[in-house]
Amino acid sequence: MSRARSLVLAGRSPLALRMAHVLAEQCGTAIGAPLLLAVSGGADSRALLLLAAALWKREDALDQLAVVSIDHGLRPVSASEGRSVEDFAISLGVSRVALRRVSVLRRGNLEAAARTARWTAIGEVMREFDIATVATAHHADDLFESFFFQLARKRGIDALRALPPIAPLPVKSAGERTLIRPLRSMRKRELVALLTRAGLQWDEDETNHSNEQFRAQMRRFLALAGDALDPCIDGLAALAQECAQLEHAGVRPPKSSSRASLRKLDPSSRRTAITALLKDAGCIAPQQRVLASLMRAIADEEVRPREFRFRGARVLLKRTSLRAEAIA
Numbered sequence: 001m002s003r004a005r006s007l008v009l010a011g012r013s014p015l016a017l018r019m020a021h022v023l024a025e026q027c028g029t030a031i032g033a034p035l036l037l038a039v040s041g042g043a044d045s046r047a048l049l050l051l052a053a054a055l056w057k058r059e060d061a062l063d064q065l066a067v068v069s070i071d072h073g074l075r076p077v078s079a080s081e082g083r084s085v086e087d088f089a090i091s092l093g094v095s096r097v098a099l100r101r102v103s104v105l106r107r108g109n110l111e112a113a114a115r116t117a118r119w120t121a122i123g124e125v126m127r128e129f130d131i132a133t134v135a136t137a138h139h140a141d142d143l144f145e146s147f148f149f150q151l152a153r154k155r156g157i158d159a160l161r162a163l164p165p166i167a168p169l170p171v172k173s174a175g176e177r178t179l180i181r182p183l184r185s186m187r188k189r190e191l192v193a194l195l196t197r198a199g200l201q202w203d204e205d206e207t208n209h210s211n212e213q214f215r216a217q218m219r220r221f222l223a224l225a226g227d228a229l230d231p232c233i234d235g236l237a238a239l240a241q242e243c244a245q246l247e248h249a250g251v252r253p254p255k256s257s258s259r260a261s262l263r264k265l266d267p268s269s270r271r272t273a274i275t276a277l278l279k280d281a282g283c284i285a286p287q288q289r290v291l292a293s294l295m296r297a298i299a300d301e302e303v304r305p306r307e308f309r310f311r312g313a314r315v316l317l318k319r320t321s322l323r324a325e326a327i328a
Helices: 003-012 014-025 043-058 078-091 110-129 140-152 156-161 188-197 214-248 259-263 267-281 288-299
Strands: 035-038 065-071 096-101 133-135 166-168 178-180 255-258 306-310 313-317 321-326
Touching: 003 014, 003 043, 003 188, 014 043, 014 188, 035 043, 035 110, 043 065, 043 078, 043 188, 065 078, 065 110, 078 096, 096 110, 140 156, 140 188, 140 214, 156 214, 255 259, 259 267, 259 288, 259 321, 267 288, 267 313, 267 321, 288 306, 288 313
Parallel strands: 035 065, 035 133, 065 096, 133 178
Antiparallel strands: 166 178, 255 321, 306 313, 313 321
16 A cells, blocks of 8 residues: 555544544643654554644644654664664655664663663754654553553552653653653554554564563563453553642642551651651641641551641541542
């Protein structure tokens, strides 16, 4: 199939409509506005490029799209994958393409080092192209994986903050730079099906199938589950979006802690921990009298639920837990 027909097919697909909705309602990005796409050789990011090109072409604004592809130098084929991305982008009418090779320290946490190097390079390309927004191809399966990854790290309710639709760039950069995820509501198999219908190829990163990686194990679990988990993934995406909307509106989700773990701390550490919970909930300077009363209540044996009100937050103390939440 020709690239022109691929664009027509993508533009008429339900995925294009869904992406347009997410861009407008969740990402705050207008179709046709300047946008940088972070693209690798994989199916997810190639689908992102195809859908974005179809939508921007409809607005006669392909000149407002740009592509960046990062070569970490960690795999022998990564350089050729970057050139393949460039060829694909140009064939779709996207002429601004930046290929960047980054150096990654091969000691310590290799994944974290690669991530920092990648985002530093992306920030530099954004400045070079004078584009304030970059899109990645994170999708609903990635959200599912990230949620359980954060749960495994005992992040609790903060796991719902994984992969928000819009966020600041993960590294410091000059000026305001924004990261968006317009494919966040889509399943990976939907993206693969789109590329297959369009007769397009993509590259597979063999490290994604490593049995040693938690995320790879989650991907295998999702593949084996097929569509049986669709309601769970859809529900998680909706819940995460609700959490993101509350954060955007300035409403913070409750912060919880175990009462037993707080009681084990010395008084100074306990005060520090409670103050941090209150700060996260929206109370910057808690009244010392109320804080002292809360400290005593945590330490005693009383089991009846109690409420402590601060400026901007309240604490609900129960038999086994303490929860701080924002109030008007």
